[in-house]
Amino acid sequence: MAKNQSQLSWKKRLHEIIYEADTPAGKLFDVILLVAIIVSIALVMLESVDTIGKKYTYELNIAEWVITVLFSIEYILRIISISKPSKYIFSFYGLIDFLSTIPKYLSIIFTGTHSLIALRALRLLRVFRILKLARFVQESQHLAKALKASRARIFVFLFFVLIVCIILGSIMYLVEGAENGFTSIPRSVYWAIVTLTTVGFGDIAPMTPLGQFIASVIMILGYAIIAIPTGIVSSEIAKSHELNLNTQSCPSCATERHVDGAIFCHHCGHKLNE
Amino acid sequence: MAKNQSQLSWKKRLHEIIYEADTPAGKLFDVILLVAIIVSIALVMLESVDTIGKKYTYELNIAEWVITVLFSIEYILRIISISKPSKYIFSFYGLIDFLSTIPKYLSIIFTGTHSLIALRALRLLRVFRILKLARFVQESQHLAKALKASRARIFVFLFFVLIVCIILGSIMYLVEGAENGFTSIPRSVYWAIVTLTTVGFGDIAPMTPLGQFIASVIMILGYAIIAIPTGIVSSEIAKSHELNLNTQSCPSCATERHVDGAIFCHHCGHKLNE
Amino acid sequence: MAKNQSQLSWKKRLHEIIYEADTPAGKLFDVILLVAIIVSIALVMLESVDTIGKKYTYELNIAEWVITVLFSIEYILRIISISKPSKYIFSFYGLIDFLSTIPKYLSIIFTGTHSLIALRALRLLRVFRILKLARFVQESQHLAKALKASRARIFVFLFFVLIVCIILGSIMYLVEGAENGFTSIPRSVYWAIVTLTTVGFGDIAPMTPLGQFIASVIMILGYAIIAIPTGIVSSEIAKSHELNLNTQSCPSCATERHVDGAIFCHHCGHKLNE
């Protein structure tokens, strides 16, 4: 029984180190993990550069194995230290941890599988886990809240932009035609998106005077309508700043969003908790 | 008379299904219509892609006929189910429904008329009808209201941008000249719009030092004045948000700025005047 | 004396028609002038298009003379109808009117002077005069006020952007060098402006990995700092919306900017005029 207890406390300590960041050991673990993740991403990026990838194949392969083994250990420790392993394994981060560790093992079986690189890129998503520790969480929660509140509006806006782009793309396809690079409607729609969002690659550009006139209209339109998402998000963030309305809940009728400093509920007249 | 009544109720039910979205049958109709519209748009887009258009001419033709017949039936049902058909036929959506259905029939008479594609693109506008059902209406109404309120300002702004572009385009035409791609004033104005809106295709770019200097001024100008429409819309949307707090004054303690719909004063708990 | 009086009233009526827009005749004059200005601008633009300019030289020349004579008459009438002609002649619009009318006359003496086109482009500025009539004035005054209030801030911002561009341009000149298109510091600064303002022509683009890394930093920087002018103007426009503060002046102590609905001056307690 004593053994069992020490084992429990051992598991508990491991859980604290791996899943929390309040203790010095937990912070150290997070910092090491962050470094390992960044190194692993840098490895994937460097390997893709032709001159580096061919010259240092051997070194990169070893480094990759070291990272993979480290991640494997971490993955196993995470499963051990949690009371319900299945909860972790099938969670969002659990799946990412698994998928970003497995490619190197698979590469032994399926040699030369180039596309496993995509799985390795999933390691990037692991960075978000580390960020739990810092003050960034609060800030990003603020942002996430503002974005969530304006989600429906932004969706309506993007949907509207998409329809405008399809209509304008179809028109440009008829006006410019295949001889000026507008070879199909999907490609013209792609061009319309490139133009409306003010990206402007220039790989396709209108040649006819009428096409250039319509392009001008699209650009000025894009210049004007970029104001809309900005306005939506701005006002949403500004609202969260306005300390006038807090999220206090009335103890009597549960009405939320009271004016700051309110003493009585504006809905039922009941005194609010301080 | 009973027959007449049953016919009336039959018409009424059809009207409910087609024009409204409150009943399950009405919702189903809208979903089917939405799918049909998206499929029909996809068909137009696919047909324009050369490799697909030539390979699957037969299949696309049949699919197009199916869609056209479906839309024709819908069009006829809409006319039958409404009490005053002329009101629908000459409405905005009535005309779009007609114009987006007719091209395929016309293609029998006028074979090979490429430009009918433009009419078929009108189908896209039909999408807006479906959107009546969702919560999107409320959101888009919010946006539309904010845009309507700032319409005059945005128009003044766009007019100002256009004049600036014409002046700058004329100057660039003189500075760069035809040998650097600025072959005419309209083309130079087109370039000025491309630059001021920060699109920057790069199909035309200044070559002379003076031209590049003026271009720099235009770009920094464009970078600064994009703030204007954004500011207009932002403040307008923010205003529409502020309706949560009204300026109602408490009859007992004269506290102002209550939450909309407040029944009791948040300061003294006194009942507010309605 | 009667003659003198009738002459005076004739002058007065002419003044009303030309300088004001309250009477029907005055409105008609403004509309005709607006059309003439737009036509004259269109002529300059069309003439610059090579294919049109060479084909219709004769017609364009005649049309240009008609416009010039019309503008000359208008110019003379403006001088006659005003009590102090010198005040008009040396005003901003007086100079523009003169400079945009004279080029055609000069073209008789100096044949083939291409650069007179720049003077003719000044006609565009005349458009602003017409706009006095509409409700646009109020809207543009709103905008102008907001811009004026944030002038100093925007200037600081643009100055800052310029310095950043010069520094980044110099760095890119050293990193990329002449072989990648960064042939001189001014040209590199031009590229930095093109990049920071998110225009991105692509006529010059970094080739070296380090150059592309710095370019990435510049782009993300530009993406972030575009928020600054927008924020400045947004808050300024929002402020002008806030009807809470009006420009009422206290009759006792001349303090301005009172809360709307204020009955007493917040500075001296004196009752405000209604």
Add this chain to the structure above:
Amino acid sequence: MAKNQSQLSWKKRLHEIIYEADTPAGKLFDVILLVAIIVSIALVMLESVDTIGKKYTYELNIAEWVITVLFSIEYILRIISISKPSKYIFSFYGLIDFLSTIPKYLSIIFTGTHSLIALRALRLLRVFRILKLARFVQESQHLAKALKASRARIFVFLFFVLIVCIILGSIMYLVEGAENGFTSIPRSVYWAIVTLTTVGFGDIAPMTPLGQFIASVIMILGYAIIAIPTGIVSSEIAKSHELNLNTQSCPSCATERHVDGAIFCHHCGHKLNE
């Protein structure tokens, strides 16, 4: 002792002229310094232009020496006039002054050292010192304050953008591949940044339909998320504006939201509590 005192006052006067801008002599010094800095920057820029640099080598060399000697004198005067020279020498501006003066002297020893140009570009940073005098300080402090307050949020945002770009770049590398210009992941990430920030050079552009589809998603994403930093800064600047209205409550009628510095209630004229 008299000598010592006169020396002290001489030092004091010099300190006033060089370090302050309240006296006419101090203002004159600042203006001369500003001109010298701008001239010195112009020299560096002109020298880099190949045609000018080779033609006027001799003149530019002399002008450069004049500027260098002037800056050397200023540097020595700054050291002399301050009571604790070491405090100046190792300050931010002290180091910049030193580093931007030294290159010309070094060029005698190390001939043809091209990269010293980078040090000379440091002169630009000296411009900021001059700006201390103007009202710009106040404005830029406002901006700096707003930016500082939203620093954490903007950092979170930029970090998020970077991760999105790395993920999207990796995907595009797999989709497009080396044959379409996406030769490595770092290069693809560079492209993703170019696209997301709506710069769009066009040196690399997607060729495959799938690549163009992903690019469209990135562009619309970039178009939408540019709203976030703008919203952050807007609301922050707006907040700094709102300090005009405080939430002071009138002791007599309980009216809230008075203008900052209000002495009397604008509603009942009662004196406000301080």
